[in-house]
Amino acid sequence: xxxxxxxxxxxxxxxxxxxxxxxxxxxxxxxxxxxxxxxxxxxxxxxxxxxxxxxxxxxxxxxxxxxxxxxxxxxxxxxxxxxxxxxxxxxxxxxxxxxxxxxxxxxxxxxxxxxxxxxxxxxxxxxxxxxxxxxxxxxxxxxxxxxxxxxxxxxxxxxxxxxxxxxxxxxxxxxxxxxxxxxxxxxxxxxxxxxxxxxxxxxxxxxxxxxxxxxxxxxxxxxxxxxxxxxxxxxxxxxxxxxxxxxxxxxxxxxxxxxxxxxxxxxxxxxxxxxxxxxxxxxxxxxxxxxxxxxxxxxxxxxxxxxxxxxxxxxxxxxxxxxxxxxxxxxxxxxxxxxxxxxxxxxxxxxxxxxxxxxxxxxxxxxxxxxxxxxxxxxxxxxxxxxxxxxxxxxxxxxxxxxxxxxxxxxxxxxxxxxxxxxxxxxxxxxxxxxxxxxxxxxxxxx
Numbered sequence: 001x002x003x004x005x006x007x008x009x010x011x012x013x014x015x016x017x018x019x020x021x022x023x024x025x026x027x028x029x030x031x032x033x034x035x036x037x038x039x040x041x042x043x044x045x046x047x048x049x050x051x052x053x054x055x056x057x058x059x060x061x062x063x064x065x066x067x068x069x070x071x072x073x074x075x076x077x078x079x080x081x082x083x084x085x086x087x088x089x090x091x092x093x094x095x096x097x098x099x100x101x102x103x104x105x106x107x108x109x110x111x112x113x114x115x116x117x118x119x120x121x122x123x124x125x126x127x128x129x130x131x132x133x134x135x136x137x138x139x140x141x142x143x144x145x146x147x148x149x150x151x152x153x154x155x156x157x158x159x160x161x162x163x164x165x166x167x168x169x170x171x172x173x174x175x176x177x178x179x180x181x182x183x184x185x186x187x188x189x190x191x192x193x194x195x196x197x198x199x200x201x202x203x204x205x206x207x208x209x210x211x212x213x214x215x216x217x218x219x220x221x222x223x224x225x226x227x228x229x230x231x232x233x234x235x236x237x238x239x240x241x242x243x244x245x246x247x248x249x250x251x252x253x254x255x256x257x258x259x260x261x262x263x264x265x266x267x268x269x270x271x272x273x274x275x276x277x278x279x280x281x282x283x284x285x286x287x288x289x290x291x292x293x294x295x296x297x298x299x300x301x302x303x304x305x306x307x308x309x310x311x312x313x314x315x316x317x318x319x320x321x322x323x324x325x326x327x328x329x330x331x332x333x334x335x336x337x338x339x340x341x342x343x344x345x346x347x348x349x350x351x352x353x354x355x356x357x358x359x360x361x362x363x364x365x366x367x368x369x370x371x372x373x374x375x376x377x378x379x380x381x382x383x384x385x386x387x388x389x390x391x392x393x394x395x396x397x398x399x400x401x402x403x404x405x406x407x408x409x410x411x412x413x414x415x416x417x418x419x420x421x422x423x424x425x426x427x428x429x430x431x432x433x434x435x436x437x438x439x440x441x442x443x444x445x446x447x
Contacts (some may be wrong), residue, residue, distance in 0.1 A: 002027040006061050009070025010036035010053060017068040017142025018049050019420040020097060029064075030424030031056050037163065060361070064088055068096050069164055071137075071161035074186055084392065091223060092165035094136060098144035103151050105170070106286055107136070109158045110214075112176030112333045113279045116306055117269065118157035118179060118181040120283040124300035125153055128292045137162065151328075153290070155190075160197040161186070171205040173289055174231065175212045175282050180332035183353040197272045199223055205231040212285050215244060234289075236281045238274055246281030248274070255281055257288040262297060269301055273311065305380050309435035311340060314442045315402045319412025322442045324404075326435030331356050337419040338364040343368050346406045348438075349403045350376030353421030358385045358421075365389055370410040375402045376426050397427060403441035 005021040007014045011034035021028040030044065030051040044051045052060075055080050059068070065090045073080060082088055098105065108118045115138055125132040133149060135142035136156035145151065156171070160183060163169075175420045179198050179315050187193035202211055207230050216236035222234075223254065234257065237244035246255045253264040262284055266277055280301065287297050306312075309326040316322070325337045329351070338361060347369045362385075365372070371392035373380045387393055394405050406416040418438045420431075428434040 003065040004029070004063060006031065006067045008032070008056075008061070008067060008073055009036075011072070012041055012141045013143065014068070014070050015040045015043055016144030016147070017093045017096050018044065018051075019047060019141075020100065020143040020147040021068070022049055022250055023135055024100060029060055031061055038101075058082065062086060062088070066091065068093055068191075069165055069365060071159060071164075072083075072342065075164070089167075090165055091167060092162045093141065093143050094156065094162050095166045095169045097135075097141075097146045099148045101151075101154070103415075104153045104172045104290070105135075105156060106153065106173045106175075106290075107156045107158050107169075107171035107176070108175040108282070109160070109163065109198055111180045111182045111198075112328075112336065113177045114157050114159075114175075115327070116276065116310055117154050117175065117282050118280040119307055120166060120279060120301075120304050121262060122155040123304050124297060125155065125284055125289045125290065127300035127303070128287075128296045130290070134156055134288070142236050145391055148223060154357055160194060160200060163197050163200040164303060166200055166204075166218050168204055170206075171201065171209070173199045173210045173212070174194075174205060176201060176214070176220060176280060177219050177278060177334065178214050179223075180330065180360075181357060182330045182332070189355060195219060195223060199227065202227075202229060207231065210285075210289050211235060211277040212245075214282075215240065226317060229266050234285050236278055236285070238277060246361065248277045248281070248286055253281055253284065255288060257285060262288065264298065264301060268339035269343060271306055271311075275336035275340070278312075292304065312338060312435070314439050315446070317442070317446055318385060320407070320410045320414050320436065322416045322434045323418065324438050325417060326431045326438060328419040328421060328423070329423050329431055330354065331358060331421050332359050334419045334421045335361050335364065337417060338368055340397055341368070341415050341417070343413055343415045345417050346371045346373065346410045347400050348373045348375055348406060348416070348418045349422070350374040350379060350382055351420045351422050351424050351434075352376075352426050353381055353422050354377060356381075356421055358382070361421075362389065370414070371406070373402045373405055375399060375420070376422065378426060393405045399427075399437045400441040400444060403445065407445055 007030040037258040125383035132153040133151040193222040209231035211231040312324040314322040372390040424434040
């Protein structure tokens with residue numbers, strides 16, 4: 001008798017899970033409470049996969065043997081509560097896909113930096129001509145690739161939401177870059193719940209596996225002292241060059257894995273800032289773990305192009321540099337962004353606050369920010385916190401107005417930095433939309 005697989009969510013990961021489920025002989029039903037994009041609906045129709053959109057039919061869903069849940073659906077939603085009450089297994093797409101591949105899995109998580117590190121790691125492996133896929137929280141669905149391709153390696157950017165619903169997911173190499181408060185609205189405003197989710201990445205690893213982590217993070221170190229960690233540990237530090245496997249000293253990246261020592265002048269790399277030194281060291285340690293030569297690693301590091309909206313230089317106008325860091329949706333990201341520049345900064349921030357604690361960036365704001373422009377209807381928290389700290393403050397709900405004001409307040413040598421510390425859904429579709437509209441507003445200055 002066919003097992004019934006229900007997929008909740010008709011986005012990239014959901015469609016991929018449905019495709020894989022069908023290919024493995026499941027009776028698949030996909031349900032999405034929202035309209036499904038045309039390109040995905042066409043796939044479902046072409047593949048003759050049963051689906052519904054705009055609502056959930058409980059009778060169909062609660063008849064499942066197993067459910068693959070979109071990471072965007074919280075555990076508090078009515079349908080998840082009902083499934084849990086009936087003890088129906090609820091898993092993530094990465095759990096489902098990992099059951100059907102023998103590829104070597106490289107899983108990368110962190111509150112910040114995981115996209116850059118995943119893209120860089122993927123680029124290094126591609127430069128070595130390895131047969132590698134990129135999936136997880138980035139690119140094409142992991143499950144879809146497992147269904148239709150036969151990669152030897154996967155680089156997986158993994159969010160906490162994806163790690164919440166794993167059972168046997170087993171990465172051969174795992175990376176935790178950092179853990180700072182984020183998405184606390186999904187974790188009962190309990191930071192430990194979020195930390196536990198991130199540490200799920202190592203729960204199925206064995207002594208034959210590798211675990212790479214940032215040892216300057218007090219949260220990570222505290223958790224390691226509490227846990228029985230089986231995989232081989234490789235630490236990264238920007239402070240301690242004595243004990244770290246990867247470290248930065250005299251602007252040189254040094255990565256030491258057993259007898260394999262790699263050195264690289266950090267200033268030669270196309271990515272800048274201390275957070276990107278950590279990201280690069282993590283990628284280098286992964287590359288060493290899979291046996292890449294130093295020449296291949298160096299070539300990959302020097303030819304890497306980062307994803308947009310991550311400290312992306314938009315323009316230099318009248319001596320002022322405009323930087324799009326729209327992906328900085330939490331305070332920790334802004335901390336690293338502010339630390340990446342020595343010049344005075346006109347900071348554009350604001351959006352949907354996710355329980356932010358701005359004390360983390362207070363000192364940097366005092367030292368570096370000559371003006372703060374708050375871009376959001378929900379401006380009170382930022383205004384109250386920084387009103388007495390920054391010399392100039394301006395509130396707006398229009399991105400062009402924000403950029404125009406930044407131009408008025410900036411002088412040659414300054415940086416105008418969009419680094420919001422918040423989600424984008426108050427005024428924009430997503431962080432990409434926010435970043436693109438910022439870039440257009442900067443271009444309009446010169447038109």
